[in-house]
Amino acid sequence: MKYVIGVDLGTSAVKLLLVNQEGDVCLEVSKSYPLIQGKSGYSEQDPEQWVEKTEEGLAELVQQFPGNVNDIEGISFSGQMHGLVLMDEKHRVLRNAILWNDTRTTKQCREIEEIVGKEQLLQITKNHVLEGFTLPKLLWVKQNEPYIFERAAVFMLPKDYLRYCLTGKIHSEYSDAAGTLLLDMNEKEWSYRIGELIGINMDICPPIVESHEYIGTLTDNVSKRTGLSEKTKVFAGGADNACGAIGAGVLSEGKSLCSIGTSGVVLSYEKQKDQDYGGKVHYFNHGEENTYYTMGVTLSAGHSLSWFKSTFAPDEPYEDLMEKIENVPAGSNGLLFTPYLSGERTPHADSVIRGSFIGIHSRHSKKEFLRSVVEGITFSLNESIQIFRENGKKIDTIVSIGGGAKSSIWLQIQADVFRAKVVKLKNEQGPGMGAAMLAAYGSGWFSSLQECADTFLDIQEVYNPQKEQSDRYAAIFEVYKTVYEKTKQINEDMKAFRQ
Incomplete structure (x- = not known):
C-alpha cells in the first residue's frame, strides 16, 4: 500500500x-x-x-x-x-x-x-x-x-x-x-x-x-x-x-461547500472565469486546473463559538454545550447574535463593525445565548448563499465541513437556514484531505481529481430542511439583515474607546 x-x-x-x-x-x-x-x-x-x-x-x-x-x-x-x-x-x-x-x-x-x-x-x-x-x-x-x-x-x-x-x-x-x-x-x-x-x-x-x-x-x-x-x-x-473544496468533492457545477473553521466560508464551483457577481463575493482560482470558485466569508465563524465557550463555559466540552441547545426553539427565544467579532467580510466589507446580542431578556440563559451564536454564524453564511441565488445560481446541495459539521444539531440548523440539503461526509477532514488528494493526483494514482474524489469520499448523512423551521428562520433572517446598518454608526463611534 x-x-x-x-x-x-x-x-x-x-x-x-x-x-x-x-x-x-x-x-x-x-x-x-x-x-x-x-x-x-x-x-x-x-x-x-x-x-x-x-x-x-x-x-x-x-x-x-x-x-x-x-x-x-x-x-x-x-x-x-x-x-x-x-x-x-x-x-x-x-x-x-x-x-x-x-x-x-x-x-x-x-x-x-x-x-x-x-x-x-x-x-x-x-x-x-x-x-x-x-x-x-x-x-x-x-x-x-x-x-x-x-x-x-x-x-x-x-x-x-x-x-x-x-x-x-x-x-x-x-x-x-x-x-x-x-x-x-x-x-x-x-x-x-x-x-x-x-x-x-x-x-x-x-x-x-x-x-x-x-x-x-x-x-x-x-x-x-x-x-x-x-x-x-x-x-x-x-x-x-480551494483544498477544502477538493476535500469535499466540490469539483463540478452545482456543488457548494460550507466550511466552518476560525472563519466561515460558503463556496461554489465555477467552470468559467467570466461569471459576473459585481465583486459582491470573492472569485478565485480553484486547486483544480483552469477552474474557479466563488466564495463568501464570515470572518468570525468558529471563532465566535470558541470565544463564547472560553469566556462563559471554559470547562464544558463542546459536545455537552451543543446538546443543551437542541431544545431551544429556532430564534433562541428572541435573542439574535451578529458574529462581527473581528469585523466582517461578506457582504459587509467592514473592519470596524463589531458583534451584537440583540433582544437580551432576564429569562435568557446560557443555552439561549449559545444557540443564538450558532444561529448568527449560520445567518451570516446564508447572506453569501443569498447572493449566489440572486445571481441565478442553483444552491440545493451543500457539503458541510469543519467544526459546523461535527454537530448534528448545527447541521440541521444549516439545512433549515440555507433551505438546502446539507451533506455530511463519512471521513471529513477538510483542507488536509484536499492537500492529500493533490499529492495523490500528483503522484499519478488517479487520472483526475474527480476520480480521486470518487474513490476517497463517501456520504455519511444528509440533512433536509424542515419546512416549519425553515419558514421561521427565513423570517428571523430578514431581521438579522437589518442589524448591520442599525449598528454601523454605533460601532464607528465606539472605535475610539477600543484598546
Missing part, C-alpha cells in the same frame, strides 16, 4: 494526515502555535513556528507509522490564505507574518482603490480590495516599515513559505496567488499593471505553478529531522478554501 501526507497549515495549528490509496486516514497529528496580537486589529505569527511544528508533526507521523517510509510517496499542502511573509535576498524572514485576519490596512485599501480604481481592480483581479488581502499588507509595510521593505527580495504566502523550508524551492500557485490582489485572473500571471500603479517592484513575486504540480523532494536536513525519505515527492498544494 502506498501513502501520501496532507499538511493543512491553519491559523491556530498545523494538521497532518497520512492517507492511503483508498482514501483512509491512517494517522493524524496536530501541532498548535500562538497568534501574536500586539495591538487591536493586528494578527501575526512567527513563520518559523510553522516550520518547527510541521517538522515535529511529520516526525511524529513517521514514528507512529508501522510501514516502510519509502511507501510514503508524496506530500502536499493547504494553507491559510492572504498572509504576508517577507524574505531578504538570502531568504531570511524579515518580520513576523501578517495574517489574513489582520485589519490594520484600512488606509492602504482606500489608497489602492483611489490609485488603481475600483473598476480596474475588479476587472484585473475579480475582487474588491479588503484588509485581509496581501497587497494592502505589502503597501502597509512599505509605508510603515520602509527599512524592512527595502530589504525584501520576495514575498511568500504561508504554506508556500513552509514548502520552501522543506524543499528549498520558491513558488506560489494559482489558488493562493488569486487571494493576493496581485494576480491577473484573465491572464493567469502577476499583474505588472497593478505593481506599476502602486509602486511595487513585481520581481518580489514568486513563480506560479499549478496546485498539483511537482516541486521537488525534501531536503536532506528535513529528511533527517523528520525520518521521511529524501525521495518523498513534494507538490505545490492550494489555498485552504
Whole structure:
C-alpha cells in the first residue's frame, strides 16, 4: 500500500494526515502555535513556528507509522490564505507574518482603490480590495516599515513559505496567488499593471505553478529531522478554501461547500472565469486546473463559538454545550447574535463593525445565548448563499465541513437556514484531505481529481430542511439583515474607546 501526507497549515495549528490509496486516514497529528496580537486589529505569527511544528508533526507521523517510509510517496499542502511573509535576498524572514485576519490596512485599501480604481481592480483581479488581502499588507509595510521593505527580495504566502523550508524551492500557485490582489485572473500571471500603479517592484513575486504540480523532494536536513525519505515527492498544494473544496468533492457545477473553521466560508464551483457577481463575493482560482470558485466569508465563524465557550463555559466540552441547545426553539427565544467579532467580510466589507446580542431578556440563559451564536454564524453564511441565488445560481446541495459539521444539531440548523440539503461526509477532514488528494493526483494514482474524489469520499448523512423551521428562520433572517446598518454608526463611534 502506498501513502501520501496532507499538511493543512491553519491559523491556530498545523494538521497532518497520512492517507492511503483508498482514501483512509491512517494517522493524524496536530501541532498548535500562538497568534501574536500586539495591538487591536493586528494578527501575526512567527513563520518559523510553522516550520518547527510541521517538522515535529511529520516526525511524529513517521514514528507512529508501522510501514516502510519509502511507501510514503508524496506530500502536499493547504494553507491559510492572504498572509504576508517577507524574505531578504538570502531568504531570511524579515518580520513576523501578517495574517489574513489582520485589519490594520484600512488606509492602504482606500489608497489602492483611489490609485488603481475600483473598476480596474475588479476587472484585473475579480475582487474588491479588503484588509485581509496581501497587497494592502505589502503597501502597509512599505509605508510603515520602509527599512524592512527595502530589504525584501520576495514575498511568500504561508504554506508556500513552509514548502520552501522543506524543499528549498520558491513558488506560489494559482489558488493562493488569486487571494493576493496581485494576480491577473484573465491572464493567469502577476499583474505588472497593478505593481506599476502602486509602486511595487513585481520581481518580489514568486513563480506560479499549478496546485498539483511537482516541486521537488525534501531536503536532506528535513529528511533527517523528520525520518521521511529524501525521495518523498513534494507538490505545490492550494489555498485552504480551494483544498477544502477538493476535500469535499466540490469539483463540478452545482456543488457548494460550507466550511466552518476560525472563519466561515460558503463556496461554489465555477467552470468559467467570466461569471459576473459585481465583486459582491470573492472569485478565485480553484486547486483544480483552469477552474474557479466563488466564495463568501464570515470572518468570525468558529471563532465566535470558541470565544463564547472560553469566556462563559471554559470547562464544558463542546459536545455537552451543543446538546443543551437542541431544545431551544429556532430564534433562541428572541435573542439574535451578529458574529462581527473581528469585523466582517461578506457582504459587509467592514473592519470596524463589531458583534451584537440583540433582544437580551432576564429569562435568557446560557443555552439561549449559545444557540443564538450558532444561529448568527449560520445567518451570516446564508447572506453569501443569498447572493449566489440572486445571481441565478442553483444552491440545493451543500457539503458541510469543519467544526459546523461535527454537530448534528448545527447541521440541521444549516439545512433549515440555507433551505438546502446539507451533506455530511463519512471521513471529513477538510483542507488536509484536499492537500492529500493533490499529492495523490500528483503522484499519478488517479487520472483526475474527480476520480480521486470518487474513490476517497463517501456520504455519511444528509440533512433536509424542515419546512416549519425553515419558514421561521427565513423570517428571523430578514431581521438579522437589518442589524448591520442599525449598528454601523454605533460601532464607528465606539472605535475610539477600543484598546
